[in-house]
Amino acid sequence: MEATTPSSTRWAPISKDVAALRVRPNLVDYDGARASFTWDEARRGLTGLPGGGVNIAYEAVGRHASGPLADREALRFVRADGTVRSLTYARLAREAARFAGVLAGLGVDRGERVYSLLGRRPELYAAVLGTLQYGAVFCPLFSAFGPEPVRQRLQIGSGAVLVTTRALYRKKVAPIRDEVPALRHVLLVDADGSPEPGTLDLAALLEGAPDDAPTAATGPEDWALLHFTSGTTGKPKGAMHVHDAVTAHFATGRFALDLHPDDVYWCTADPGWVTGTSYGIIAPLVHGVTAIVDEEEMDADRWYRILAEQRVTVWYTAPTALRMLMKAGAERAAVHDLSALRFVASVGEPLNPEVVVWGREAFGLPVHDNWWQTETGGIMISNYPAMEIRPGSMGRPLPGIEAAVLLRDGTGAPVIRDGEAVVCEPDATGELALRPGWPSMFRGYLDEEERYRKCFAGGWYLTGDLARRDADGYFWFVGRGDDVIKSSGHLIGPFEVESCLMEHDAVAEVAVIGVPDAVAGEVVKAFVELKPSQEASDALRLELIGFARKRLGPAVAPRMLDFASALPKTRSGKILRRLLKARELGLPEGDTSTLEAGR
Numbered sequence: 001m002e003a004t005t006p007s008s009t010r011w012a013p014i015s016k017d018v019a020a021l022r023v024r025p026n027l028v029d030y031d032g033a034r035a036s037f038t039w040d041e042a043r044r045g046l047t048g049l050p051g052g053g054v055n056i057a058y059e060a061v062g063r064h065a066s067g068p069l070a071d072r073e074a075l076r077f078v079r080a081d082g083t084v085r086s087l088t089y090a091r092l093a094r095e096a097a098r099f100a101g102v103l104a105g106l107g108v109d110r111g112e113r114v115y116s117l118l119g120r121r122p123e124l125y126a127a128v129l130g131t132l133q134y135g136a137v138f139c140p141l142f143s144a145f146g147p148e149p150v151r152q153r154l155q156i157g158s159g160a161v162l163v164t165t166r167a168l169y170r171k172k173v174a175p176i177r178d179e180v181p182a183l184r185h186v187l188l189v190d191a192d193g194s195p196e197p198g199t200l201d202l203a204a205l206l207e208g209a210p211d212d213a214p215t216a217a218t219g220p221e222d223w224a225l226l227h228f229t230s231g232t233t234g235k236p237k238g239a240m241h242v243h244d245a246v247t248a249h250f251a252t253g254r255f256a257l258d259l260h261p262d263d264v265y266w267c268t269a270d271p272g273w274v275t276g277t278s279y280g281i282i283a284p285l286v287h288g289v290t291a292i293v294d295e296e297e298m299d300a301d302r303w304y305r306i307l308a309e310q311r312v313t314v315w316y317t318a319p320t321a322l323r324m325l326m327k328a329g330a331e332r333a334a335v336h337d338l339s340a341l342r343f344v345a346s347v348g349e350p351l352n353p354e355v356v357v358w359g360r361e362a363f364g365l366p367v368h369d370n371w372w373q374t375e376t377g378g379i380m381i382s383n384y385p386a387m388e389i390r391p392g393s394m395g396r397p398l399p400g401i402e403a404a405v406l407l408r409d410g411t412g413a414p415v416i417r418d419g420e421a422v423v424c425e426p427d428a429t430g431e432l433a434l435r436p437g438w439p440s441m442f443r444g445y446l447d448e449e450e451r452y453r454k455c456f457a458g459g460w461y462l463t464g465d466l467a468r469r470d471a472d473g474y475f476w477f478v479g480r481g482d483d484v485i486k487s488s489g490h491l492i493g494p495f496e497v498e499s500c501l502m503e504h505d506a507v508a509e510v511a512v513i514g515v516p517d518a519v520a521g522e523v524v525k526a527f528v529e530l531k532p533s534q535e536a537s538d539a540l541r542l543e544l545i546g547f548a549r550k551r552l553g554p555a556v557a558p559r560m561l562d563f564a565s566a567l568p569k570t571r572s573g574k575i576l577r578r579l580l581k582a583r584e585l586g587l588p589e590g591d592t593s594t595l596e597a598g599r
């Protein structure tokens with residue numbers, strides 16, 4: 001089945017003049033870097049443990065604590081009122097070591113799971129790094145989760161320790177405490193001398209702990225992190241990552257985020273999601289840069305102020321946030337001095353070409369899309385500072401990463417010949433796949449061996465996403481396998497239709513699904529959130545449908561269009577198309593544990 005011609009090919013490529021860039025990119029010769037790259041060579045950029053082995057916390061802070069970076073700001077927290085508090089590398093290393101000392105004092109075993117349910121505050125970062133230093137496994141939970149997702153995730157991972165606040169404990173953990181018997185210790189960061197019954201005062205424990213706890217002699221394949229991804233239905237999957245993942249965080253921080261020693265870097269993702277851990281904590285610290293942490297939630301003016309006042313140079317954010325900024329208007333950016341900013345990247349959802357280009361208006365820089373998922377542990381496909389951007393494309397695979405688009409049979413499974421999956425011709429749509437073997441690849445879904453096994457076929461890891469690869473090796477996202485629409489023999493990617501509607505002035509956000517149709521199999525339905533200045537009307541509905549028909553043709557354009565005040569999204573900001581579809585068809589909503597409140 002052929003995909004339709006994407007609207008995104010209408011956008012002119014954005015060329016790059018390397019000589020005009022303020023900082024020479026780490027990756028200038030893409031083909032040369034790909035040809036010479038090896039993961040062993042990348043490992044040489046790290047230090048490794050003195051006695052052999054590798055430990056993420058040692059690479060991130062331990063090795064910097066007594067070197068030239070000791071007094072450099074590692075983390076700079078921006079409070080609600082805009083004031084900051086900072087931790088140097090030496091201080092962060094000490095705090096982490098203390099936390100490791102607390103785990104030792106509590107008799108936690110190496111490999112046991114330590115969870116957090118915390119906002120973005122210093123204790124969270126010390127807990128992540130201290131746990132890794134100690135050789136236990138860290139699992140960050142998003143602090144806005146309710147009791148049910150907390151229970152589910154603690155149970156799946158048999159969490160032994162949980163670090164949280166008094167309020168979060170009372171509201172979300174106490175009600176389910178009886179159902180998580182493996183949870184031996186709950187540490188409150190704000191107990192203030194009087195912990196709740198059944199909890200401990202973390203500050204008191206830290207005070208009594210040594211600040212020179214040893215680093216566990218972890219090996220590259222030792223389990224380090226547990227990240228939950230939400231399946232399309234059913235219970236969340238726990239993706240297991242190992243200490244060698246730090247090699248990929250280092251290499252991708254270098255190539256895809258272009259981190260340089262003097263950077264002030266801001267990743268807006270919460271550590272409750274894999275992006276917030278891999279790129280909000282590990283990658284920047286491994287590179288010895290200063291990482292900004294906003295303790296508050298997204299707000300357009302606040303974000304522009306942070307970019308300006310903190311002199312952020314490299315910014316890693318998400319399409320949903322960029323679309324919100326767009327909705328607020330580029331003029332909101334204009335009053336801020338964003339002159340320090342030199343590189344903007346985005347991940348998590350397809351990035352509409354409209355947004356890539358809008359970046360130039362608001363920041364003076366295009367937005368660089370990159371693609372990865374919880375399972376891959378790190379960025380796999382990316383747009384680089386020195387490489388032409390084709391708006392709407394995710395870019396090209398990182399050095400060390402082999403990506404392909406695999407041919408699918410009628411059931412959607414990859415076509416296998418002589419044990420090898422068949423790769424599509426350029427521009428054809430198929431399943432996006434990666435050749436296994438990169439260091440941050442997940443090593444399993446916890447206790448779900450069969451589910452893990454099914455992710456591999458014909459020599460490839462199957463991502464579950466559909467994509468196209470053009471003749472020059474740029475990858476174009478079509479849709480999640482589950483979200484793709486089949487209409488009258490066409491395979492329609494929701495992203496193309498959404499990106500087209502985004503080009504209309506009235507539209508702030510849009511999600512597209514397929515609804516059953518007796519003749520076409522499925523037809524396209526769009527849900528549109530309008531800009532604040534716009535009002536929903538039948539005339540506007542017809543105008544939008546007409547707008548899409550003109551650009552996409554009648555076979556691909558939406559036949560139906562509803563206005564929505566807010567689209568359902570995960571708490572990490574991804575539009576939940578499957579939920580729109582379930583609601584549209586009156587079907588069970590499946591796992592909604594990651595759904596944003598009120599959606």
Ligand code: AMP
Nearest residue numbers: 229347348349350370371372373374477
């Ligand atoms: P998660 O389960 O949270 O790890 O989400 C990973 C999924 O988000 C991917 O499999 C894609 O479907 C989507 N995704 C992430 N980055 C991008 C991107 N740059 N373009 C399109 N989809 C993306």
